Amino acid sequence: MKKHILRFLILSSVAFLLSSCISDEESRSQTNSGFAGEWTGSFTGDFSxxxxxxxxxxxxxxGALMFSPNNNSETFGGYVNQxxxxxxxxxxNFLFSGILLKEKNSSGQWHGNASGSPSSGSFSI
Structure with a gap:
């Protein structure tokens, strides 16, 4: 009896682990993102x-970052999950990470290493 219970627990655990893992490919397979559209914001700190x-x-x-006051721009690419x-x-190497919120501003921290010099700041979208 103990052998059957142990076997059941092991098989249940393995099945749970396999079903709860989501690969990057699966998370990128959105077909109708709830965040689709145009987004704008600003960033401040060592650069703004x-x-x-x-x-x-x-x-x-x-998208693109437009630096003030010189109006230089830099393009970027990325992904937003479901x-x-x-x-x-x-x-x-400017990296922005956060969570987009549909009904209010999203904010967070950014960091970078432009021209070999560490830089950081905050952003609001």
Whole structure:
């Protein structure tokens, strides 16, 4: 009897673990993201400026940072999952991570390593 109970518990645990794991490919398979559309915001800190991006129906992010006061821009790409968790980064290693909120501003911290010099700040979208 103990042998059957132990076997049941082991098989149940394995089945649970296998069913609860979601791969990156599965999380990227959105077909109608609730966050699709145009988003704008700003960032401040060691660098400051505007953030503008679009979220596609599949959750892909494409946009640009516009630095103040020189109006230089830098493009970025990333992804937002079904729960609003997003990450995007630029070629010059500015990394923005957070959670998009549909009904109010999203905010968080960013960090980077432009020109070999560490930089950081906050953002609001």
């Amino acid at each position: 400026g505007a953030i503008n991006f679009t979220v596609s129906k599949k959750g892909m992010i494409e 729960n609003g968790k997003f990450d995007f980064n630029t070629k010059n």
